[in-house]
Amino acid sequence: MRKAFALIVVLVAIGSAVPVILHWWPMAPDISADGHLIDQQMASTMVEVGSAFLLAQFLLAYFVYRSADRGTHENIRSIPGGVKLAVFVAVAFVGAELLALGMQGQRAWAIQYFSTPDPNAMTIQAQAGQFAYYFRYPGLDGKLGATHPEKINEGDQNFFGLDLEKDVAARDDVVSAELAIPVNRQIRLLLHTKDVGHSFYVPELRVQQDFVPGLDLMVHFTATKVGKYEIVCTQLCGMGHHSMRAYLRVMPQAEFDDWLKQKASEQ
Amino acid sequence: MRFKIACAATMALLVFPSGVWAGTITGKVKVDGPTPKRKVIDMSKEPACAKEYSPxxxxxxxxxxxxxxxxxxxxxxxISAGANDEGVMPSQVVTIDQKGCRYIRHITAIHTNQKIKITNSDPAIHNVHPLAEANREWNQSQTPGAAPLDAKFAEAEFIPVKCNIHPWMHGYIAVLKTNHYSVTDGSGGFSLKDLPPGKYTVTAWHETLGTQTQQVIIGGANETKTISFTFKGKAY
Structure with missing residues (x-):
């Protein structure tokens, strides 16, 4: 019976490792200039954590198997080497693992969060609200107009609360419900929420960033592959959370220029 | 004179059933000055609705x-005063449809307590949210193919209606204490019919340009008065 249990432990461990090793559910294709760093980090994490998991399960199975013939009255009452040593080894082992992953991952993190965007990066503002995203592009003046929450009027399509009457900089702002961007150009995305917490997640971009009420945050990324991708909210934001999505369209520069011109004419 | 008209009107209302009166107030509503550009509604979030429209x-x-x-x-x-038909609720049910992620019609006028049926003709989920103040505010989700929602409002007010899922969806339900109303058509025309002789206050309400009123006297039983309203436009 105990030997059978040891065998089951081994089979379950191997069975749960197979889909991961064989990539049965692969990640979405990477379309971002820095995405490979995230993928490397994910792969290293899986290797480290997966190896530790398998090792632990195999050891467990081994000890169960080895002690299968023991009588029931010979339970171990103390840890060999003492509790202190066991705790020290566990902390050192987990600590070393975390430290190694952290050191490796700092580059991916720093590229997203600590490095300043390119001087010629394109600025776009993303605004999340229950339950839709809106994106705002500065017009020809290169300036985004100021926002006034009390002027938000969805019936008038004034989702950002622009004061078109008095604020000249706001008049040429282009507002869109889809995020269109040129391929191979860095985007500096300013994140603002008008109500509760939301998030901006494009699996293919390897970018997932929360919108935090009261905080204007920034992420930057470069898309390297033309296509249409889904932007989803991954922060439960209310009843309509399931329907909160938008589309990211990565276009060649010329096509993007046409798109922006068309959008500007529709404002 | 005013007293006599009022007496005559009251007597007439008592003697004749409603509907025999043929007094009419008709006219047009215009705007003087610029109006905001009608921006294109970006429905890319809901492809099922976006594809209902030609580029x-x-x-x-x-x-x-x-x-x-x-x-x-x-x-x-x-007619905001003088109509004397408050509480005479029409029996027909008014339908507001959600189609192509818009409210059809954009403005729906009803009598207080008149029954409304809200239908969803879209292959998308909607959440109907009348932002009522005098009445109780509520919101209700409606999946594609779901049964119509029944509603009524006891207090007179202009209720903005929005969809909590599609922020561009916007409309109004005008809850009135009279059956003498008209929502101007493509030519700005309106017509208030079946009015007994009397003195009336006619109000014109527009969702962004405000409210105007005029006093109108219908003298004879078949008299038609033509009036016009002119709102001052604004560019933004």
Missing amino acids: TDPPRMESTITGPNNALVDVVVY
Whole structure:
């Protein structure tokens, strides 16, 4: 019976490792200039954590198997080497693992969060609200107009609360419900929420960033592959959370220029 | 004179059943000055709705719609005083449809407590949210193919209606204490019919340009009075 249990432990461990090793559910294709760093980090994490998991399960199975013939009255009452040593080894082992992953991952993190965007990066503002995203592009003046929450009027399509009457900089702002961007150009995305917490997640971009009420945050990324991708909210934001999505369209520069011109004419 | 008309009207109301009166107030609503550009509504979030429109004729915002000769569309013109038909509730049910992620019609006028049926013709989920103040505010989700929602409002007010899922969806339910109302058509025209002789206050309400009133006296039983309203436009 105990030997059978040891065998089951081994089979379950191997069975749960197979889909991961064989990539049965692969990640979405990477379309971002820095995405490979995230993928490397994910792969290293899986290797480290997966190896530790398998090792632990195999050891467990081994000890169960080895002690299968023991009588029931010979339970171990103390840890060999003492509790202190066991705790020290566990902390050192987990600590070393975390430290190694952290050191490796700092580059991916720093590229997203600590490095300043390119001087010629394109600025776009993303605004999340229950339950839709809106994106705002500065017009020809290169300036985004100021926002006034009390002027938000969805019936008038004034989702950002622009004061078109008095604020000249706001008049040429282009507002869109889809995020269109040129391929191979860095985007500096300013994140603002008008109500509760939301998030901006494009699996293919390897970018997932929360919108935090009261905080204007920034992420930057470069898309390297033309296509249409889904932007989803991954922060439960209310009843309509399931329907909160938008589309990211990565276009060649010329096509993007046409798109922006068309959008500007529709404002 | 005024007293006599009032007496005559009251007597007439008592003697004759409603509907025999043929007094009419008719006219047009115009706008003087610029109106905001009707921006294109970006429905890319809901592809099922976006594909209902041709790229050459995209859906546009409906808060200020004008017609030929500066006509102002979707103005609720109604008798705000003197109608004497408060509480006479019509039995017909008014339908508001959600189609192509818009409210059809954009402005729906009803009598207080009149029954409304809200239907969803879209293959998308909607959440109907009347932002009522005098009445109770509520919101209700409606999946594709779901049964119509029944509603009624006991207090008179202009209720903005929005969809909590599609922020561009916007409309109004005008809850009135009278059956004498008209929502201006593409030519800005309105017509208030079946009025007994009397003195009336006619109010014209527009969702962004405000409210105007006029006093109108219908002297004879078949008299037609023509009036016009002119709202001052604004560019933004």
